[in-house]
Amino acid sequence: MDEHQDTVTLWRPTGQAELDLVAATGWRAWPPRLPDQPIFYPVRNRWYATKIAREWNVPAGGVGYVTTFDVRREFLDRYPVRQAGGLDVLEHWIPAEDLAEFNANIVGAIREEADYRGPVPDEEFTSVPLPAVWRSYLQSPSWFRRGWISDDCYLWLYSPAEAAGLLDAWGPEARAAHPGVAIIGGDGSREHLVLDLREDPTPVLLADITSAGWPAAVRQADSVASFIEAVESGRFGFTWAEDEPHPVTG
Numbered sequence: 182m183d184e185h186q187d188t189v190t191l192w193r194p195t196g197q198a199e200l201d202l203v204a205a206t207g208w209r210a211w212p213p214r215l216p217d218q219p220i221f222y223p224v225r226n227r228w229y230a231t232k233i234a235r236e237w238n239v240p241a242g243g244v245g246y247v248t249t250f251d252v253r254r255e256f257l258d259r260y261p262v263r264q265a266g267g268l269d270v271l272e273h274w275i276p277a278e279d280l281a282e283f284n285a286n287i288v289g290a291i292r293e294e295a296d297y298r299g300p301v302p303d304e305e306f307t308s309v310p311l312p313a314v315w316r317s318y319l320q321s322p323s324w325f326r327r328g329w330i331s332d333d334c335y336l337w338l339y340s341p342a343e344a345a346g347l348l349d350a351w352g353p354e355a356r357a358a359h360p361g362v363a364i365i366g367g368d369g370s371r372e373h374l375v376l377d378l379r380e381d382p383t384p385v386l387l388a389d390i391t392s393a394g395w396p397a398a399v400r401q402a403d404s405v406a407s408f409i410e411a412v413e414s415g416r417f418g419f420t421w422a423e424d425e426p427h428p429v430t431g
Contacts, residue, residue, distance in 0.1 A: 188251040188288050191223040191273070194234035196242040200293070203248070208291045210284035214277035221280050223252075225262060225271035231295065235323040239299050245323065247295040256286040295328030298340075305341040309348075309363050312376070312383045314405045325412055327369070334418045338366040338374075347373070351390070358394040368419060376405065387419060 193211075195203075202212035214221060224230050230247045238245030260273045275283050301319040318324055319340065327337040339347065344364045348356065351373070356362060359375065365385070366374035373388045377395065382404035392398060399422050402408035411417035 187254055189254050189257050190249060190251050192227055192230035193223050193248050194230045194238055195246050195248060196238045197244050200246050203291055211280060214280060219277050221275040221277065222272050226269055229270055235297050239297050239323040243299045245297045246293055248291055249294050250291040251288045253286040253288060296326040297323045298326045299323060301340050308345050309341060311341065311363060312405050318409050330415055330417050335369045336366060337369045
């Protein structure tokens with residue numbers, strides 16, 4: 182029988198301390214509950230996990246993670262789905278004393294799906310005159326730092342301090358070939374997500390680390406505002422040089 186038919190995909194929002202404990206197990210198990218935590222609450226969908234990570238974990242610790250993992254269906258059927266609010270507010274209640282057995286029924290690894298961060302401090306915005314809408318996003322209560330937007334799109338956004346370091350490392354020749362450039366993110370590999378600050382509204386483009394100049398960059402969004410909206414709605418996907426789809430507009 183197909184292993185995926187025998188498992189259920191669950192989600193869990195978490196903070197840095199718990200994620201570090203998960204990593205210490207090789208991403209195979211959730212840590213034991215504390216004395217004041219009698220129940221372990223995995224949830225049934227990404228939307229609910231994201232809501233908790235952004236509205237609870239980020240304010241509490243400056244960072245919130247969305248994780249996902251698969252559990253054997255036969256075991257999970259012992260714990261009915263609980264509706265804790267609206268139609269999509271669905272979770273399982275696993276007693277703390279059952280957590281070791283729950284961990285033994287996780288199939289594969291626990292995976293980090295997304296990372297959200299709290300507001301970036303003012304002092305990080307002194308080196309590059311970033312568009313006001315981008316600064317506003319990075320100083321909002323929570324912003325998408327990195328993760329999977331979809332199964333085939335991994336996006337990593339940078340704080341201004343991180344971006345400044347990467348721009349410096351890109352080298353003087355690359356900076357000279359891209360006048361008015363600011364780095365804001367990437368694909369987790371060799372592509373920089375950049376702004377062309379000479380234009381208004383400021384477009385978002387993709388530039389390979391070996392890019393010879395602006396003509397080689399691929400437009401991703403016609404404005405920073407439309408880029409943010411696409412990220413927040415889960416619609417963003419990279420446009421590559423050979424792709425047919427048009428970039429995000431707005």
